[in-house]
Each structure stands twice: as structure tokens, then as C-alpha cells.
Amino acid sequence: MESDALFSLGEPAGSRSAPDGPAGVDGFTAVADDSPLPVRMRPVTLDELVGQEHLLAPGAPLRQLVSGGAPMSVILWGPPGSGKTTIAHLVAGATDRRFVAMSALSAGVKDVRAVIEAARRQRRSGGPQTVLFIDEVHRFSKTQQDSLLAAVEDRTVTLLAATTENPYFSVISPLLSRCVLLTLQPLDDEAVRGLLRRAVADKRGLDGALVLTTEAEDHLVRLAAGDVRKALTALEAAAASATALGGGRIDLATAEQAVDVAAVRYDRDGDAHYDVVSAFIKSMRGSDVDAAVHWLARMLVAGEDARFIARRLVIFASEDVGMADPGALSVATAAAHAVE
Template sequence: MRSLFQGNFDRIRPLAYQMRPKNLDEYVGQEEVIGRRSVLRNLIDKGKIVNSIFFGPPGTGKTSLAELISGELDYTFEKLNATTASLSDFREVVERAKRRVEMENRRTLLFLDEIHRFNKLQQDALLPYTEDGLIVLIGATTENPYYTLNNALLSRCMVFEFKKLDTVHIEKLVKAGVERLGLKELSEDMMETILDLAKGDARTALNYVELYCNTADTLSDEEIRELFKKRKEGYHKKEDKYNIISAFIKSIRGSDPDAAIYWLARMLDGGEDPRYIARRLLVHASEDIGMANPEALLICHAAITSTEKIGMPEVRIILAQATIYLAISSKSNSSEAAIDAALADIRAGNLQEVPVHLTKQGEHLYKYPHAYAGNFVEQAYMERPGKYYIPGENKNEKMIQQKLEKLWKK
């Protein structure tokens, strides 16, 4: 009965999931990574695998290849997403891997998606298990690992770069998806439109094939093609994309929630990745709102987490809420101005020694603030005082200004 239910479940899953390859021969693209003469393919052919980082854009086959490798080597496949997983989740995987080795003599491959989202402490916690061979780690990231991962972790892994799929690969997948859905062959114009929209992303291409399937019985090919073209022309030109995101941010900065929502809708309707939008909101929460409303940062962090758990169309509501919140919030760029002023001083050669009473050797000279009334005592924290943080003209920072003036009377 389980296999029957599983089969029914697979049939209602998105086409992109159904089209995942069942073996290495079905895998499309990434010849440099997994081609017959590649290092990774030679390792697999010898029944081996090493800790690895798969780095590249979305929809290029990172998850699919990790699953195939575990199947080829008869490893148990475990998957975590670093945006939602904690160290306790990781430890549970480790415990299951231990029991598996003891009881089944079977190893475990852990696929850690969005590995760059793990902080330094979490990345360090992976190190012992990447060395003792209990699990094989394959981390996936869309960000450059040489900038986002610890050197200690990188030194224990091989990095494989995945590139956007060539048109010939996307076309092959589209044709296979059309056949799987039992559709008639796509027209040349329809194929060209989907290939242009996909931009090397197999998942996007198959999503459009599925959308075509769902509308083909009510719209003609010409109508669907025109609909797709409008979506493409409305947003996907490079210059339009960056003009629209610019308009989005400037509308929020200008406290116009209606305009901000309109530009948000343009991006979503054009197929923009909700995660990209959420990341821009997070930056804006500090860049233009900052100390005027520190809660804005928490709102946008929650929006980012939501985009990892919830897809379209529901996530549009969460992004809309965060957008409106930022648009109507008080504004301040004092945090950005403060760090930029300090950096400018340092780059101009204004380097200071740490005052003696703040060093370990001068601890006996340090005044512990909690030992004084109000948990404050006046003492120097720089050799030459500098003024970097200037509170903005908003309710919250006016209160901050009053507090600082009261504390630092001089």
C-alpha cells in the first residue's frame, strides 16, 4: 500500500520534482563537474566520494546530483536546509548515522542546502564529522564559498562549480517535460519564449511547461505565448530589473507604500526569486530605517526565513507586509553614516592603540560599569575621541540623543 500512495504523491508533485534524474546517465548538463572524465565521476566509479561544496545558481542540478551520488554509492541520503536547521538537527543526523553504521554497516551522505547560511559556530561544529568519516557532507550554496565559508571547512572539502545550463540542455528537459505531461509538441515560438525566460534554470523552464499545460485547454498557443512574452518583456530585461528594484527601494525610502507595493508586484509577476526581494528588504531595514525603528530588521529577517519555507503565491503576502512596514516606518541612515565615517577615518590613517585600561594587561585599571549606579561610569574607550554616530531627527533617536547627553555630560 505504501508504494501505491507514494506513486500517487509523486504524480501530484511539481513537474520539476518529477523530472529529477533517476541515474547519472539521465543527468543533464554540468559535464565539467560530472562528465565521464571529471574528477567527481572517477571518484564515484571507484565507489568513493569526498566532502564537497556544490556552488552555483538555482536550478542547475545541485540537489539532484547529491541524491544520485548517494544512490550510486548506496549511502543513506539525509537533507537539511541551513536557513531553518539548528545544531541540534545536525546532531540528530549524526546520531542516526552512528546507529546506521553500527546496525547496517551503511554510511550517510548529508546534503546541507544553503550552507552559507550557517554562522561560524555552526560551520565549526561540522568539522569533526567531516574528518572522522562518519558522514559525507555535500554543502550547496548559491554564494561564492570562498567568501562565505570558513577556511577551516573549505580546507576539508572539494569545491565544484555549477554553471547555468546551456540552451541545448534546457531544451532537452523541456521536451522531456512536455512528453511526460502528454502534451503536443511545443511550437518553435513557445519553445524560444520558455528558453528565454528560463535563463539557464531548469526548474524555471519546467515550471513554465507546467503552466502551459494548465492553461492550454483554455487559451490558444498564441495567447499563451503572448502572455509569456508580456511577463518577459515586463521585467526580465536586465536594465528593467535593476530599474524596478531601484524604484522599489526608493519608494520605501520615500514612505510611499502604494508605489512600493506596485513595484513589488512587478517583480513577483515577472518571476523574481522571492528570496532576492527579501534580502533587499533586510539590507534596506538597516540602511534607511536603522535606529529609527530597530524592529524593522527583525520583521525582514522573518520575511527571509519565510521565503525559505513558503513559496508563491502565499509568500507574496509576507513580502507585502514587510514592504508596507518599511514604507510607513520612520527613517534614519545614521547607522550607515556612522560606520562609513569610521571607515573613512581608518583609511585616512587614523589608527589608534587600544587604551591600556581596556587591555588584558590593564584590567586592574578598568572600571566595570555594572559596579556603578545606573550601570554606567565615565571612562575613555578611545585614545582620541571621535564622533561617528549622530542620532537622526526621529522619535526613537531623539530619545537616544537625550540618553547619551545625560550619560556623557562632558
């Protein structure tokens, strides 16, 4: 098999991006004007990456990976929307290394071995180093992961793998020991808020054509729960609704209608925070099961810290239930420990 046939693994015909530099960037679809908003707003430099400050310090593994300063193999572990694929795009475009991307959902052992053989030929002929990006690597079977070991060991390829699953359970130990594991964290609310504002103003996004109200912005931030892709997708849907209605602003009603999720009236730092948890406690005190479940669900949907809820249950078991049921405190304390 010719190496050129490998570059579009998992991509439809004609979707490959044009070569970028001497090595080329293969396996990623080129960004177009009609690409989804999260794709258009993907950072083009490492300085635009938001929310992973613990990995962005000078000399940190992530900066070395993007700059090509060290040919280390890396596994990126993090929740959806935390920037794993974005980092792969930055690696693809930052240096003159040959970059091949594939998805574990569609690639097999034959595909992996073909890429490795092409990389070995390139290396023998003095060509550029090959970076192999595998998305959703936890979907690979043990045999498929085994096929990578020798090439990663002798650096025939530099492996860049992404997973949303715990790699200590989903990636075989020999492969894990040959890679540096970088853990990406969900973005906090302020980081998501900043990216929403960037998307509204940036020419790659809405280019200032619409105004996003504070209430709608708060709703999108809560809805995202740290997932930037989810936030930008919801923003794009809300922008389309606002444009269809002929308005120049995205208000709360438009955002609710676009994503079909009602805004939860809850402020973790304001009066609603204490009002809701008070209603939760009083519902339990009155033995109203349905009401207690309602207020509990409202806190969880709004993004309340589960540890806070667990602590309030411990207090309730001690102060309100007390000796009426001595086992209640043990159960609540065990639940709090499990949450921690």
C-alpha cells in the same frame, strides 16, 4: 533523541519518501503524480543529467560521488536551477549509503549534532555510511558550520552541501579545506531547449498531450536564462493554460499569457541583434537618454552578452564622442574591464 526523528528535518509530517534499499533515503519528499513538473522530470540516473559535461567525465569527482566510489565530502556551488539538488537525489538513490537531507533554513546545531551522533553509532555497529546533504549551506552560521568539522574530518559523515553563494565568502575555511568544491555552470540555451522537449514528450511530463511551438519554446528558453527549474515551471503554467483553453498546442500567445512576460523580439544571431544595437548607438548619438535606456534594457532582458554591449560603448566613446569628451573613453574602458 532517536535517529528516526531526524530524517524529516525541514519536511512536513508524513512527507518522507519510502526507504529505497537497505539504507533508505530520508529528508526528500517522494515524487507523486501531482508533483511540480521540475520535480517529476528530475533525472533518475547520472546519464540523464544535462549541462555539466565538465563534471561528468569518467573518473570525475561527480561520478565518484554518485557511484560511492570515493567517500569524499563535496560542496556544490552553482546558480539556481543548475542541478545541485538533482545531484543530491542521484547520490541518495544510487548506493546503499544512509542518506539524510536537511535545509540550513530550518536546521540548527542541535539537529546537526544529532545526525552526526546517529551516524557515529551506525559506523560503530558496522552499518552503512551516512551521507549528510545540507541545502543552502551558506545560511549556516559560523558556529553551525564549526559543528560539522570533526565529523567531516574523520568521515563519520560524508558531507554533500549545496550553495548559490560564493563558498570562499560564505563557508568557513576549515570546512572548505575538508571538501572538494565542484562548480556548476548555468545551462546553455540548447541544453534548456532539450530539457523542454524531453518534458513535453516524456511520460513523467506532458506525455505528448500538447505540442510546443517553436516560437513558444524560444520564449521559454529566453525566459529561463539558464535556470532549468524556471523553464519547466513556466512550461507547466503554459500547459495548464493551453489545456484550460481547450487547445492541443502551446503557442507564443499562450506562453506569454501564462507567465505574464511578453516575448522580446530579439535574436542574438539574426538581424534583430544588429537592428537593436544600431538603434542603441543612434539613440546615444542623438542624445536621447530615454531611447538609449530602452534599447539597452531590451538587449539585457533578451540575454545579450554584457561584454558585447560594453565593447560597443568603448567604440562609441572613441568614434562618436572622441575629443569632445576625452574622459569618455577612459570611463567606457573601465566599465568594459569591470564587466570582464
